[in-house]
Amino acid sequence: MSSTTIVSILIAGILTNNMVLSKFLGICPFLGVSKKTKTAFSMSIAVTLVMVISTAVTWPIYTYILYPDYTYLQTIVFILVIAAIVQFIEIVLKRYIKPIYNALGIYLPLITTNCAVLGITMLNITDELDFVKSLFNALGAGLGFMLAMLLFSGVRERLETSDISEFLKGLPVTLIAAAIVSLSFLGFAGIGG
Amino acid sequence: MNSKYISTFTNGLVKENPTLRLVLGTCPTLAVTTAAVNGIGMGVSATLVLICSNLVISLLRNVIPDKVRIPAFITIIAGFVSVVQMLVKAFLPSIDKSLGIFLPLIVVNCIILARAEMFASKNGPLLSVLDGLGMGLGFTAVLTVMGAIREFLGAGSIFSLPVTSEIIDPMIVFLLPPGGFFVFGILVAVSNAAAKKKGKKPVESLGCENCPSRNMCTRVQIGCEDAKEADADE
Numbered sequence: 001m002s003s004t005t006i007v008s009i010l011i012a013g014i015l016t017n018n019m020v021l022s023k024f025l026g027i028c029p030f031l032g033v034s035k036k037t038k039t040a041f042s043m044s045i046a047v048t049l050v051m052v053i054s055t056a057v058t059w060p061i062y063t064y065i066l067y068p069d070y071t072y073l074q075t076i077v078f079i080l081v082i083a084a085i086v087q088f089i090e091i092v093l094k095r096y097i098k099p100i101y102n103a104l105g106i107y108l109p110l111i112t113t114n115c116a117v118l119g120i121t122m123l124n125i126t127d128e129l130d131f132v133k134s135l136f137n138a139l140g141a142g143l144g145f146m147l148a149m150l151l152f153s154g155v156r157e158r159l160e161t162s163d164i165s166e167f168l169k170g171l172p173v174t175l176i177a178a179a180i181v182s183l184s185f186l187g188f189a190g191i192g193g
Numbered sequence: 194m195n196s197k198y199i200s201t202f203t204n205g206l207v208k209e210n211p212t213l214r215l216v217l218g219t220c221p222t223l224a225v226t227t228a229a230v231n232g233i234g235m236g237v238s239a240t241l242v243l244i245c246s247n248l249v250i251s252l253l254r255n256v257i258p259d260k261v262r263i264p265a266f267i268t269i270i271a272g273f274v275s276v277v278q279m280l281v282k283a284f285l286p287s288i289d290k291s292l293g294i295f296l297p298l299i300v301v302n303c304i305i306l307a308r309a310e311m312f313a314s315k316n317g318p319l320l321s322v323l324d325g326l327g328m329g330l331g332f333t334a335v336l337t338v339m340g341a342i343r344e345f346l347g348a349g350s351i352f353s354l355p356v357t358s359e360i361i362d363p364m365i366v367f368l369l370p371p372g373g374f375f376v377f378g379i380l381v382a383v384s385n386a387a388a389k390k391k392g393k394k395p396v397e398s399l400g401c402e403n404c405p406s407r408n409m410c411t412r413v414q415i416g417c418e419d420a421k422e423a424d425a426d427e
Contacts, residue, residue: 025220119298168382
């Protein structure tokens with residue numbers, strides 16, 4: 001596989017096909033945990049980590065066990081595998097890498113029911129990517145999630161102090177700000193082919 | 194007794210509308226509403242899953258051990274999602290195509306897990322089915338309205354029937370992701386204004402009180418703390 005394919009997969013994941021802003025996956029953490037840049041960053045690191053590890057596990061399961069006879073079990077197997085992986089990562093981090101656990105541990109339980117993780121593992125299958133491409137696709141999606149979270153947490157910190165009409169206060173103005181951030185991402189369309 | 198059943202059913206339609214009042218299931222709300230018919234497709238699929246999972250979880254509520262209830266709920270929900278996914282694929286292939294990955298992603302739709310956790314695991318089967326039906330229809334209604342608005346503005350048609358597309362050039366941006374965020378923002382603002390008139394609290398942010406995973410993250414609750422701070426600021 002050439003390095004240009006990897007680069008274009010990464011660029012697509014981060015910019016043109018951004019997980020949150022163009023595929024609408026992972027909106028809950030995007031709106032819920034983006035109030036502070038620091039929490040937004042830790043959450044995105046945890047999501048990226050879980051996405052890459054989940055892809056590394058679900059791709060072989062689908063390709064070598066479920067395909068071609070049991071593909072209808074995809075949904076149920078994937079969600080259970082992801083739930084198990086999240087638990088496993090939590091236990092391993094808690095036992096062996098305490099500092100990382102202290103920084104990321106609280107985000108892990110939230111990730112099981114995050115549609116971004118299940119979404120990316122399924123997209124890798126529907127897009128018929130091979131194993132290495134799938135891993136880079138997951139990495140790109142995770143980094144794209146991080147970029148969107150960081151940009152948006154910056155926007156929200158500004159929103160906090162600005163004077164907003166009573167009608168739009170709270171969630172509505174957050175959504176409209178997200179619309180503008182997403183509009184700016186439309187400008188990347190076409191990059192990386 | 195009768196009024197209890199009726200109020201459980203109407204609760205999800207208006208008072209606790211899952212999309213506008215509880216702000217759950219935002220991903221499918223934003224993603225599939227590029228056309229009114231997709232909104233209906235998504236809404237009905239989610240409603241079917243919700244009714245079935247609420248029924249089964251309610252029947253099993255005394256059997257499932259408390260500690261493993263979330264994985265058990267997810268497994269039950271995933272089973273029904275697979276069934277609905279196969280049905281849609283077989284009978285409505287065009288809907289399956291336009292919903293794409295969001296059909297299997299009903300598994301992680303917070304509405305379903307939230308109703309399992311907050312309602313079905315505490316109430317009897319009949320009430321749980323009614324709750325599922327009400328919540329599901331509330332979800333469907335909002336998705337359909339939002340789909341119709343985006344389709345009208347973005348393609349000049351409603352339910353694929355041309356309305357203004359012959360006269361005015363449609364604003365395609367409403368079919369693109371920014372349009373989704375924007376229309377949803379306006380809808381929440383309108384629903385907030387209506388709620389305020391009735392003396393209810395408007396929705397400020399994605400609060401943890403409605404999040405199905407909130408009991409899973411007992412140690413520190415990032416999102417919730419943010420929400421509390423926002424409340425204190427008011």
